[in-house]
Structure formats: structure tokens, C-alpha cells
Amino acid sequence: MINTTDILNASILIVDDQVSNVQLLEQLLGDAGYTHIASTIHPEEVCALHKKNAYDLILLDLKMPGMDGFQVMEGLKKNATDRYLPVIVLTAEPGYKLRALQAGAKDFISKPFDLVEVKTRIHNMLEVRLLYKVLENYNQLLEQTVQERTAELRESEARFRALTELASDWYWEQNATGDFTTVCGPVFETLGIEATALMGKTTDDKSSGWNEVERKKLQSKIAAREPFLDFAFSRVNADGSEQQFRVSGEPIFNQSCRFTGYRGIGVETTPRK
Incomplete structure (x- = not known):
């Protein structure tokens, strides 16, 4: 992904x-073909210059009066716009090399300069640095894409729920064990119907009045992982009045084809007087 032109x-x-x-x-760098070279003999200017120009590489002498290279690196770490400190230190002191790497430098060049070593280390360092920038940009793009996709999914889910509320009296979801994980819609609030009583696994007193033949037939379809459309069932209330309903549902499977539950919609079809 990184070619010679990018490096130069x-x-x-x-x-x-x-x-x-x-x-x-x-x-040396000009003869090697590098086109964007800046310099300063004032170490106190480095942090401001890097903040403004975001250099791909800083060749930093360690032993300087007033402010040495270690102090410059500390300043760069505070002001850096990214998490990668693009510094090669220049030093004639062998004992400084390990300390410089521990301080955040990525490589070092020994003084007096070996011209082949200088060109090789700079080229290699720039290649790594530019690859890091590509990866960082990719990660930012990926994060942005994920955020956008998440927002789209949330919007799609909101539209879906709004449509189901318009087209039905309730929307429901069950997990693989038959427990209701989502139940929404005005029928439950206005009629006081419990989801577990309507389609659930229990047969407690809350289910009183339901047509058990119809309810067991619906439960058998769910147990067989079958989809169903406009399944009709009813219940008789304590006052003798009858309510009629239709429900549609489909099984849900994950990417591994493992059953994870059911989802569907329902509507009351009792004739209005």
C-alpha cells in the first residue's frame, strides 16, 4: 500500500x-529524493511546529543546550495528535539509546553519521509510519461506518415497530425457551391480557377462558418451529362475552442456523357492536 513516491x-x-x-x-535527504524537509536549531520550537505541520518523521538530536531531546519528546507526547511518536533520535552517546527508546523514540541514528545507515533507517521508519497512518485512517473509517450502520438499524427498527403498531394490536418476541422477551401494543394495556396466558407455556388461572384446543394447536406449531399466518383463536370472558384474535409469527434462526425464538404480530378481530 505504501510506495516509494509516498515515502519520498x-x-x-x-x-x-x-x-x-x-x-x-x-x-543527504535532498539527494535521496525527499521533497518535504524542514529544520530548526531551536528545540523549544519543535512541539509547536509538529502540532501545526504533523510531521511524518522527526530527526531529533538528544544533546542540545537549554532543552535536550528527552524534554522535547516529553512535550511531543503531551501535544501529539496521534498515539504514534514519529521520532528517530540522533546521538553520539551509546548509553542514551535505550533511554531514548524507553522515552518514546522509535529508532536511533549514531553520530558520526554513516550515510548508508541514515538513509536506510529513515526509509524504513517512514514506511512503518505511513502504514500506521493508513491503519489509523482505516480504523476511523470503520468506526464511522459502524456508527452509521448502527444508526440506520435503530431507525429501521423504529420504523418497523411503528408499522407493526399501525397494522396490529401487538408485537411480540419469544426466546428459544418460549419466554416472552418483547411484548408491546395497546391490546395488553386496554384488555389486561397477559402474553404468557395468551400463547405461553403455563396453564394457570390467568389462562381461564381461552379455547384450549386452539391454544394447544398454536403451541404445537411453535414447538415444531413452524411459521403461521392469521392463526385464529378466542376466549370467553367472565361476563360471557367472547373475544376473537388472529396472530402471525415466524421462527428466528441465527447465522449458524440455530433456533433463537419467535417473533410476530397479533390483532383482535372481535366484531364491533
Whole structure:
């Protein structure tokens, strides 16, 4: 995904209090084909420069007066716009290398410079850095896509529920064991009908008045994992009045074809007087 042109167009900041070192690195990078090279001999400027320009790589001298490279890295970690500190330290002190890596540097270049080593480490570091940026951008895009898809699903679910409420008196869902996980609709509030009594597994006194032949036939369809459309059943109330209903439902299976429950809609069809 990262080609030579991408690497050569990467932005690089050279930080060294020795003008001769800055000039040497500028010439070396320019001869190698790098096109976006900046430099400073003032370490206190680095954090502001990186915040403004978001360099792909910072070549940072460790031993500088006033503010050394370790202090610069601490400042960069506080102001960084991403979680990857793109720093290669420049040092003539072997003992500083491990400390620099522990401080957040990603690599080091020894002084005096070996020109082949300098070009190789810079090229490799930029390739890793640009790949990291690609991955970070992809993750951001993926997160945004997930958020958008989640919002679409929620909106779709809201529309679905609104339509079922318009087209039916209630909407219901059961899990694999037959327990109701969702029941909504005005019929339950206005008539005081319990879902478990209407279609459930129990036969307690709440089910009094239901036509048991019809109810058992409906339960057998559910037990057989069969879909059903406009299944008619009824109940006789304590005052002798009869109520009639129709219910439709379908089994639900997950991606592994495992049964997870039922969902459906119902409507009261009792003739209005």
C-alpha cells in the first residue's frame, strides 16, 4: 500500500543545534529524493511546529543546550495528535539509546553519521509510519461506518415497530425457551391480557377462558418451529362475552442456523357492536 513516491513525499523535521549537522542531513535527504524537509536549531520550537505541520518523521538530536531531546519528546507526547511518536533520535552517546527508546523514540541514528545507515533507517521508519497512518485512517473509517450502520438499524427498527403498531394490536418476541422477551401494543394495556396466558407455556388461572384446543394447536406449531399466518383463536370472558384474535409469527434462526425464538404480530378481530 505504501510506495516509494509516498515515502519520498513524507514530511521530515530535522532538529539539531549544530548547523553543520542540519545541513548535512538536508543535503543527504535532498539527494535521496525527499521533497518535504524542514529544520530548526531551536528545540523549544519543535512541539509547536509538529502540532501545526504533523510531521511524518522527526530527526531529533538528544544533546542540545537549554532543552535536550528527552524534554522535547516529553512535550511531543503531551501535544501529539496521534498515539504514534514519529521520532528517530540522533546521538553520539551509546548509553542514551535505550533511554531514548524507553522515552518514546522509535529508532536511533549514531553520530558520526554513516550515510548508508541514515538513509536506510529513515526509509524504513517512514514506511512503518505511513502504514500506521493508513491503519489509523482505516480504523476511523470503520468506526464511522459502524456508527452509521448502527444508526440506520435503530431507525429501521423504529420504523418497523411503528408499522407493526399501525397494522396490529401487538408485537411480540419469544426466546428459544418460549419466554416472552418483547411484548408491546395497546391490546395488553386496554384488555389486561397477559402474553404468557395468551400463547405461553403455563396453564394457570390467568389462562381461564381461552379455547384450549386452539391454544394447544398454536403451541404445537411453535414447538415444531413452524411459521403461521392469521392463526385464529378466542376466549370467553367472565361476563360471557367472547373475544376473537388472529396472530402471525415466524421462527428466528441465527447465522449458524440455530433456533433463537419467535417473533410476530397479533390483532383482535372481535366484531364491533
